Amino acid sequence: MLPEAIEAMTEQLKRPGNASSLHATGRQARRVVEESRETIADALGARPSEVVFTSGGTEADNLAIKGLYWARRPRRRVLISAVEHHAVLDPAHWLGDSQGAQVELLEVDEHGRVHPDTLRAAIERDPDDVALVSVMWANNEVGTLQPVQVLAAIAHDHGIPFHTDAVQAVGQLPVSFAGSGADALTLTGHKLGGPIGAGALLLARGMTPVSVLHGGGQERDVRSGTLDAPAIAGFAAAVTAAVRDQEAVAGRLTALRDDLIKRVRDAVPDVVLNGDPAGRLPGNAHFSFPGCEGDALLMLLDAKGVECSTGSACSAGVSQPSHVLLAMGADAAAARGSLRFSLGHTSTPADVDRLIEVLPAAVDRARRAGLS
């Protein structure tokens, strides 16, 4: 967590108070929550009333996908990109499996991008039956950015609400809720230096998704549950800092990442860079290492102090080929042989040096193991 987020959060942890209570300590807690709401709205080009606090990205995505689908019934079509995070993918498929939805995955190109024509053609097959469209701002695995503004405008041409999961984008890229045209936008605290367990759905006025959590109706009657004032204070402090520093951090990380990509290519000439070479998250580098199993490579690098991720989903603890890479046209072997290197605010050139120092031997070894 960022120091300012820790400070803001710990300050509030010392105070009692339920933001829904009418007494003095309740008013105090409510003031913290509302100021946090205003801070976050201000940083992200939204109005305070558009900020719905949640427990994080997964809850915000569930509220957007399920809530908007239910609110828009009897429309049945749910259009989402094929490369969404599971927090969008799984609620959508659940709607399909048990709520009568017709889920349609929007194709992506070899970089993982949804083309506007793809969305337009999908909608126009039966626009009146589309409940919602959801396309992420930036992909969590390969880092590719989506043309969110254009896609939102296409959805709006047909009066269809547009949601975007911007969990990866806030703090990494300039994000304006109003500027994007989206009707709903997911963000979460821990991806931008805030606490785990606090997030928000930015929800345009007039959008009334059906609740997923019913109860006290604390958040616009759309989301219930006692608000976690200390976590929200930490979340707001993190959003402020991340948005304030976004340009500088993005510049630094982009330079570091481009250096990493160049040196990985030099060290392992047949490596394949996945995702858009230019239009990608500043801190993201994602590669396929031909002939290697990603799991083996990850273990070897971890043993040498380099932490990375296969970026693939686990099914019963067994990693499965990434649906993102498969959607981009990779075969199962290439998908299995892939690793993501993420750079963040603590990453330094020494980290890249260390990776380059240990990578060639690890790749050699993983290749030999892959053949056995």
Place this chain on the structure above:
Amino acid sequence: MGLRVLAAMSGGVDSAVAAARIAEAGHDVTGVHLALSANPQSHRTGARGCCTIEDSRDARRAADVIGIPFYIWDMAERFQRDVVEDFVAEYAAGRTPNPCLRCNEKIKFAAVLDRALALGFDAVATGHHARLVDGVLSRSVDQAKDQSYVLGVLTREQLSHAIFPLGDSTKTEVRAEAARRGLTVADKPDSHDICFIADGDTRGFLAERLGSAEGPIVDQEGEVVGSHQGAHGFTVGQRKGLRIDRPAPDGRPRYVLSIEPVSNTVTVGPRSALEVTTITCGRPVWNGPARRDDLTVQLRAHGEVYPCRFEESGGELTIELDRPATGVAAGQAAVLYSGATVIGSATIVSAS
């Protein structure tokens, strides 16, 4: 610097303590849980099964307590081919396989060991109850838990890369040590039976895969005394579940004497007819010292041991027992011991 050791962690108490001991001994240990089922069940039901999601979580939790890295290796495809399909094929051929033994031979100390060596590990450690000193395999001090039998098929090469840290401890000691180390699996029930047959119904499992075909149950004179729904449902020495209406003339219980898969015939007879003293085996593996004193042979897991002599010629091993054994089934391993030390093993082909 110690060895780089891969600790196979099933999620049970034995493998957790084994991993903890080698880590404590100063080796560089990585825990690996082998995912053996493509569609694992969420939870264990009683003592059966060994590769549920709950087991993999238990293994990960133990690795966290020990403080070692932990990974899951997907071995489901290899396990299906080399253990499950082999198990079914052996029954179809009228033999009685031991899948745990096959798993050690083909998965843990073959597929896993090969991958581990390729990735730079020196050895694979497991929680088997057996002693291994300087590459020589012998029985655990815990007679009741001894698993040297299911390891007796390993070659010298395989054993040279194996570590069994529990051979000098009883199961009771292992459980107490797990509790002392804060390993929450200390009280987890032992696993029994065949891990990939979750409900324990081996006959049903085989019938599903091999189908059912009615065949005769005959006595030693060839007279039909009953019928069955598939010879693969039987094991030599089996007494229960024969469903013969007519009692034997002498009123004594009848046992399965032999299984003939081609004619789908099961032959039954009195216990005395099960007694054998000469056992013919194939595929001998000599993995122990050349000692020949105090020779005994074990013919099934947790089975009795028999004093014996043996002769090898042309890849065939003939074992003469000093006293008769019963229920000796083709497909099982005959593991030869000198005292408590494993000297070799072979696969039983026939007995008389």
